Amino acid sequence: MKRSARKFFIYGDIVLLLLIPFAIIALHRYERSPTPRLAIIQDMDQMPYLKPQRPSPLFADGRAMRPHIPGTMAREDFVFLNTAEARAHPNNWKKDHVVINSGQKYDRIMLGQVISGGKARFISHIPIPITRRFLERGRGKFDIYCTPCHGYDGRGNGTINRYVNRLRAAGSPDAGTWVQPTDLTGPGVQYLPAGGLYNVITNGIxxxxxYKDQIPVVDRWAIVAYVKALALSQKVVPVDRLPPPVRAKLGAVPAAKVGK
Amino acid sequence: MSDSNKPHFVFPKWTNKIVKVILIGAVLLPIYVVLLLYYGANARTLNVGYEPVQPVPFSHALHAGTLGINCEYCHTDVARAAFAALPPTQTCMNCHTAIAPKSRKLQLVRDSYGTGNPKLAGMPIPWKKVNALPDYVYFNHAAHVNAGISCLVCHGHVNEMTRVYQARPLNMAWCLACHRNPAPYLRPRNEVTNLSWTPKNKTRLARDLGLSVAKLPKNLGKYLMARYHIPGKKILTDCETCHR
Known part of the structure; x- marks a missing residue:
C-alpha cells in the first residue's frame, strides 16, 4: 500500500512537470504583450517595397506616401473631366457619375459657386440630381462625419458636445475652448444657400x-442634400395639417404631446 | 558444449522495467511533442494579443466607444481603397484644437500639426502597426467592406480597446475558413462599422436592405451573397485572389 502510494506520487509529479509547458503557453495565450509575435519562419513577410503608410528613408519626412499636392485632386475622387473618362472607369461610372466638362460646371460642383462678372455667388441649388439613393448616401456620410458634434437630429448636441459639457461641469481644463456646434435645423443653416453649406463643409467655419480631405466632393453634396432634408423634417407641423392617414396613426396620442 | 558451464550474461531483473518505460515513452513522447507544438506554435497563441505601446495614448474605447465616433470618420478610405488609412494629424486636430488643447498626452500630435515643437512640424506620428499581414498578401479593405464584412470580423471589438491589440490570428487558415464559406459573416453594407449590430433587429435590418419587414430574406447570408455579387468558393479560394 505504501509502495503504490509512492508510485502514484512519482508518476503524478512527472505528469505535473509535463503540464508546466502547457500552463506557460496557456498564460501567454490569454495575456497581451507589447512585443511583436515570434516569427519562426520569416519567408518574405517583410519586403523592401513601399506600402501605404510605411516609413521610407527616401524622403525627408520619412513617409513612403507623399502628401496631397495643392491644386490637384486624386483620380479616385469620382469626379471626371468628361463622359468618356467616366465610362472608362471600371467601378464608379454608374454609381457616382459626376461629369465636369466646363469651367462653369467646375465652379458649380467643386466650389459651389457661380462666377459672373468677376463676382462669385453661392449657388442655391445642389448641382447633382437628387435621388433617394443620393439622399441615403448623404445620411450615411452625415452619420459618419457630422453626428459626433451635431448629433443625429442635427441640433448641435452630439456625443462630443455632451462629453465636453460633462468635462466642463467637472471643472476639467480639457474642456478647452469648445463651443456648442451650430443647430443645423435652425434658420442660420436653413436659409444658407446650398453652395454656402457646401463651402462650410469644404473649408470649415x-x-x-x-472636411475637404476627409469627404469627397460628391459626398459633400450628398450631405448638403441630407442636411436640407433634415432641417425640413425637424420643423414642427401642426397636427391638423398632417395628411389624414398619418393623423389616424397619431389618434391615440394626446394632442399636447405632438409638437406645440 | 564446453561453453555451457560459462555463465551467460543475464540482464538484471530491473531492466525489464526500463524496457517498459522506453516503450511507453516512445509512444507517448511524440504525442506529447505534437500536442505541445500544436498548442504553442498555433497562430492563435503566437499572433493574438500583440499590443504595442503607441507614441500617443489614443483610446479607441473613448473615441469609438464612449463618443461613438464612426470608424470611417478617421479611417476615411476604408470603403474606397485597399488600405484603411490611419488619419492625418489634421483629423485629430478637427476636435483637439478646442478639446484638451494643452493636454500633455497630445504633445506629439501638436508637434506634427505645427503648433508644438517647430522642429517636428509636418513630421508623421510614429504609430505602430498592430494588425499586419505578410507583404505577399494583397488584402483589400474596400473589397471586404463593400461586400458586407464588418471591421469586427478581423479587428474584434476595437470600440472596447483602450489600447488596440490584435484580436484575431490573421493567419492563412483563418482567412480561408471565411473564404470557403463567407455567408455567416455578412451583414448589410451600411452596418459594417456598427460593432454592436445584430441581425435580430428586424426593423433596422429592413431599413438597411430597403425591404419591408415581411419580405426580409430567411437566410440573410445567402441573400447578401447574391445581392453583393460575392463569388463562390472556387474564386475566393483561388491563390491569385490574395497572392499575385
Missing part, C-alpha cells in the same frame, strides 16, 4: 475644421 469658425471652430469647425475643413
Amino acid at each position: 469658425a471652430a469647425m475644421a475643413s
